Amino acid sequence: MHSEAVASRSAEHRDLRDPRDSRNGTPHLDAVSLAIIEQLQQDGRRPYAAIGKAVGLSEAAVRQRVQKLLDQGVMQIVAVTDPLTVGFRRQAMVGINVEGDVEAIADALTDMAEVEYVVMTAGSFDILAEIVCEDDDHLLDVINKRIRAQPGVRSTESFVYLKLKKQTYMWGTR
Numbered sequence: 001m002h003s004e005a006v007a008s009r010s011a012e013h014r015d016l017r018d019p020r021d022s023r024n025g026t027p028h029l030d031a032v033s034l035a036i037i038e039q040l041q042q043d044g045r046r047p048y049a050a051i052g053k054a055v056g057l058s059e060a061a062v063r064q065r066v067q068k069l070l071d072q073g074v075m076q077i078v079a080v081t082d083p084l085t086v087g088f089r090r091q092a093m094v095g096i097n098v099e100g101d102v103e104a105i106a107d108a109l110t111d112m113a114e115v116e117y118v119v120m121t122a123g124s125f126d127i128l129a130e131i132v133c134e135d136d137d138h139l140l141d142v143i144n145k146r147i148r149a150q151p152g153v154r155s156t157e158s159f160v161y162l163k164l165k166k167q168t169y170m171w172g173t174r
Helices: 002-017 031-042 048-055 059-071 102-110 136-147
Strands: 090-098 115-120 127-133 153-160
Touching: 031 048, 031 059, 048 059, 090 102, 090 136, 102 115, 102 127, 127 136, 136 153
Parallel strands: none
Antiparallel strands: 090 127, 090 153, 115 127
């Protein structure tokens, strides 16, 4: 019985010893941490005791691991809304071509409240930015007066969302 308790305590703290993968500096995630993430992706309000039961840890160990995952930036626990139901009637993906420093433009975009997603890409566009706005006038203002006004933005192409068919965040552990 004593060896089982020691093994359990060891499993609860295993990922605390080597917090970073030495190959690329990303947080090291063991199978238990991935299982905790999966539990929270299914229900972000699931009690730590229920998660512990599902992954074989104590409630306290789950709480500690969740806090570590939050602190490391591995995950966030947020309320995801449907923009239409909270007053945002226009969404668009904007492809942006840049002359010069792509990262400077990406940084400027991340400071805009309407920009929800920014990714630097290879291909037809240097940056893709997802924008959520109240209406078409608001979208026009963001694209024309704020994005295109950034020094170094060469061109933009907007892809207005007509209907959102799928939005999921379940890819994190597969």
